Amino acid sequence: MIHELRLYAVAPGRMADVHDRFNRHFPALFEKHGVDCVARWQAVAGPDAPRFAYLMAYRDYAHREAVWASFYADAEWWRVRAETNAGHEMVERHDLFFLKPNAAWPALAGAEAAEPVGGLHELVQQQIAPGQNANANVFLHETWLPRVREAGARVLAVWDMAAGAGMQKIVLLYAWPDAAAWHAGRQRLDRDAALQAEFAAQRARHGTALFQRAEVNLLEPAPGATLRAGLGRIA
Missing domain, CATH: 3.30.70.100 (Alpha-Beta Plaits)
Incomplete structure (x- = not known):
C-alpha cells in the first residue's frame, strides 16, 4: 500500500x-x-x-x-x-x-489499529545522508526509535519517501501526550549522551551523521477528525 x-x-x-x-x-x-x-x-x-x-x-x-x-x-x-x-x-x-511503509513500521490489527490517537503529533521529514539508506535504517530501527519511545512518544508511522521534494528521506509520525511531553521528550533526546556518541561515531565512520537536516511540523487533529492508529494500514 x-x-x-x-x-x-x-x-x-x-x-x-x-x-x-x-x-x-x-x-x-x-x-x-x-x-x-x-x-x-x-x-x-x-x-x-x-x-x-x-x-x-x-x-x-x-x-x-x-x-x-x-x-x-x-x-x-x-x-x-x-x-x-x-x-x-x-x-x-x-x-x-x-x-x-518502512520495514521499521509494523502493521497493526483489529482493535489496536482502530484505536483513536489524540495528543500532539509530530511529523518529521528526516533527510538521510546520500547513499546511506541501509545504515540509516539499522540506526533507525535499533537505536533511534527505541530512544523516541523511551522519551515518551508513540511511533505512529515510519515511511520511506517514494516521490516528492527531497527523495532521500524517511518520514516519521509521532504522537506525544501533549506539548509539555513533547518539549520534555525532545530535551531528553537532545541531551542523550549515548545518542551524541553514536552521531560522533557515524561522523568518524561515514564522514557525516546518518540523519541530517529535518523539516518538523507539530500538528493537532483537525476539528471533526479522528486519527486511528492503523492509518488505514491493517495487518
Whole structure:
C-alpha cells in the first residue's frame, strides 16, 4: 500500500473555511469516489504557517489514479470548490508526497489499529545522508526509535519517501501526550549522551551523521477528525 501526504499553506484567515470544506462537503464526496482520508491536522508550529495537512491511503498507484480521476470528473466537486473558495483560493501552496511503509513500521490489527490517537503529533521529514539508506535504517530501527519511545512518544508511522521534494528521506509520525511531553521528550533526546556518541561515531565512520537536516511540523487533529492508529494500514 501507499500513503499520500498533502501539506497546504492556507491563505490568512481561511483555515476555518478549509475545515468547513472537509467537515461539510468532503465526507460525501470522498465516500462516493473511494478517497480514504485517514488523518487530517492543523499545524501549530512549522514552516508555511498557517498549514493544513491530510493523509490518504491507497492499495497502490493505480488505485490512487482511479480514485482521483473519478473525483475530478464529478461536477459536484467543481461546484463545491467554487462555493467554498468564494472568489479567492483558500490554499496558496500545496506540497504532495507519496510514502511507502518502512520495514521499521509494523502493521497493526483489529482493535489496536482502530484505536483513536489524540495528543500532539509530530511529523518529521528526516533527510538521510546520500547513499546511506541501509545504515540509516539499522540506526533507525535499533537505536533511534527505541530512544523516541523511551522519551515518551508513540511511533505512529515510519515511511520511506517514494516521490516528492527531497527523495532521500524517511518520514516519521509521532504522537506525544501533549506539548509539555513533547518539549520534555525532545530535551531528553537532545541531551542523550549515548545518542551524541553514536552521531560522533557515524561522523568518524561515514564522514557525516546518518540523519541530517529535518523539516518538523507539530500538528493537532483537525476539528471533526479522528486519527486511528492503523492509518488505514491493517495487518
